[in-house]
Amino acid sequence: MKSEASYHLRRQVLWGLMLVGLGVAFLLDQMGMFEIRTLWHYAPLLLVVIGINQTIGYPNAREFSSGLWTVFIGLWLFAVFEGLWGLTFRNSWPLFIIISGVTMAIRPIAERRFRGGNRHGE
Numbered sequence: 001m002k003s004e005a006s007y008h009l010r011r012q013v014l015w016g017l018m019l020v021g022l023g024v025a026f027l028l029d030q031m032g033m034f035e036i037r038t039l040w041h042y043a044p045l046l047l048v049v050i051g052i053n054q055t056i057g058y059p060n061a062r063e064f065s066s067g068l069w070t071v072f073i074g075l076w077l078f079a080v081f082e083g084l085w086g087l088t089f090r091n092s093w094p095l096f097i098i099i100s101g102v103t104m105a106i107r108p109i110a111e112r113r114f115r116g117g118n119r120h121g122e
Contacts, residue, residue, distance in 0.1 A: 011054075014050070042078075045078055047073055047074025048071050051071030054067025055067035055068060061107055061113075
């Protein structure tokens with residue numbers, strides 16, 4: 001239970017810090033000190049941070065696999081927007097089949113680990 005409480009605390013702190021950062025960026029934009037359009041370029045990387053937060057100290061297998069999906073979506077969007085490796089929305093759809101397979105393969109392992117961890121009081 002202790003790890004689940006720390007997970008929720010860390011999650012709340014992350015969301016709070018993201019809101020503070022977003023508010024500061026909007027304030028600086030309104031004051032003419034910073035142009036917020038330069039940040040939108042990196043918006044998909046916020047999904048990566050959120051996904052990593054879900055996978056670290058995850059309370060169950062579902063949260064872990066959800067975090068993997070979130071990281072994948074963020075990295076995929078960033079790669080498509082940047083045109084990395086020639087990826088576009090049209091030619092990169094097979095990546096979703098690959099990540100589905102990876103998630104399906106990892107989930108039973110994660111479920112076994114969580115059940116084992118919960119029995120020992122972790």
